Amino acid sequence: MKRYDLVIVGAGPSGLSAAIEAAGYGMKTVVYDENSRPGGQLFKQIHKFFGSKEHHAKIRGFRIGEELLQEASAAGVEVQLESTVTGIYEDKEVTVQRKGHIEHVKGDTIIVATGASENMVPFGGWDLPGVIGAGAAQTMMNLHGVKPGEKVLMLGSGNVGLVVSFQLMQAGCEVVALVDAAPAIGGYGVHAAKLARCGVPFYMSHTITKAEGTDHVTGVVISQVNEKFQKIPGTEKHFDADTICVAVGLSPMSQLLKMSGCTMSDDPKRGGQVPETDEYGETSVSGVYAAGDVSGIEEASSAMIEGRISGTRAAYEMGFVSEEDEIKELTKLKNDLLSLRRGMFAPGNKGKKIEKTEEGINVSQNLLTKGYLSEAEIFRYPGICRKKGLHPVIECSQNIPCNPCQDACKFSCINVGKDITSLPVVNPLAKCSGCGMCVASCSGQAIFLVDEDYDETGASVTLPYEFFPLPRVGDQGYARNRAGEIVCKAEVISVKSSPAYDRTNLLTIRVPKDMAMKARFYADRAETKAETAGGAV
């Protein structure tokens, strides 16, 4: 039987991070993953991540995956793919299904980093082809280059639902509606705003009544729900759609931990069955750790730190690192994790209704129900200022741990401050060079450059643009407001792409002066999707 100092199950963000730490301390480490490529969900994440510089902020998920793989291979980690761990037995014996047989392996320590699986919600026709998990849609689009459908209805307004909806549009699908039974949007407001300004309608307090179709989805009927989540008769709306994406949360895949004898608990806030662990992720079974989503659903950035914590702790327990070094490293990692677990979307705030930001500003209700900041609300936030000449307008209204915009500006125009969750403040006295780095660095695509004095009659608005085909200078089109409505004609006056922008293009449009604080997206045609969607049944 092969022996390892450390056996890790799952080569996702937390498993790889744990492996890098442990192997770095000299542990003989193997990582098993049932998939044919490593990285877990990271390689599906084509959007820029939130966070600080240390947390890979503004780097796209798949690039973080590539970095982790390089680090792992440099550290001498053995990654075994298409290798399914089928059981964990007494004395840390592990069985792996690999190359057509079952191998027995023994680890002195085991880190289970198996991640999570998608939840489903049953409705009439939910077993029709065309009803898929949002993660499945992401796999099809971003790993295999397959468009999941033409017209998609998304159920679920958490970050997964919001991010995947945007990616579906990038892949050329039409997102006919975003539906959630909850009264308020669950994910980041900036993610919702990206969809709203493209014209995606939000139906909060709504749920799917049925999927239509005989052998595949041809349409969807949704209904409004009351506070008890019961459908209200007579509120049905129909949408033509060939795909229904379900993004209603994740469940930890914790069966291996249960089998290995760990004490488990049912914790709805962490996504379901999770092991009871100490602060290092060690379970009730000495030497068996849990890291990442399997021990509670969170973001990939937290999963990576959890992995590093468990990897370091395992190395210490096995005598590969001195107590002094261990304490130093773990203190740093724990602080990193704490900084990510702060702000409005912190795990501790799950299910809480937050009325005010840390700065004491009222939270936009419009953002929570319709997906965009209303024009009346926008001037409350410290990232919004009006002044002569070119300047950034930062439509960031929720406290999330993210601050790349601050470093993006070399002229100290943008300040988040020591507290990473603070709202960015625009300094009206600083000069804006128009370099656009802040626009491209904002993972939430919430920064615009506005010049209300572009010429006699017009203003210019520079916005982040991640769709193909790219508009060209001179194109005559239309501007959409934050709600996605066509508000005026717009001329494309500049299209900038640069390696420094990392595939975010900067599109500058010229609009009438009074539209400078309204125009937030560009459309080449005047149709608004909102007008055609949501017919009566």
Added chain:
Amino acid sequence: MNEVNDRSRDIGPFIPGPDDDMIICRCEEITRGEIRRAVHDGMFTITEIRRYLRCGMGLCQGQTCAKLVKSIVAGESGAAPGTLEPATSRAPMRPVEMQILADEM
């Protein structure tokens, strides 16, 4: 005796519902109505439901339906969902062909 196992408790009669023919366990094609009826037949725990109906014992091993089955059983028997223990986790965690399972090394 915990609440879940108290079989003397009156859970009322089985009342047919409009979505009883909706499939819940897709692998084994078990409907909501079958699960609800099984509770009235006296299956109060997830383990019993699994053995009685085979839901959650197909290709995906309950990855998709486990939470759904749990909420239906809880709703029907009146137990709090948190008190219903999930099914036992056993090897193999993923479906394995017999010839592979037999080929240990």
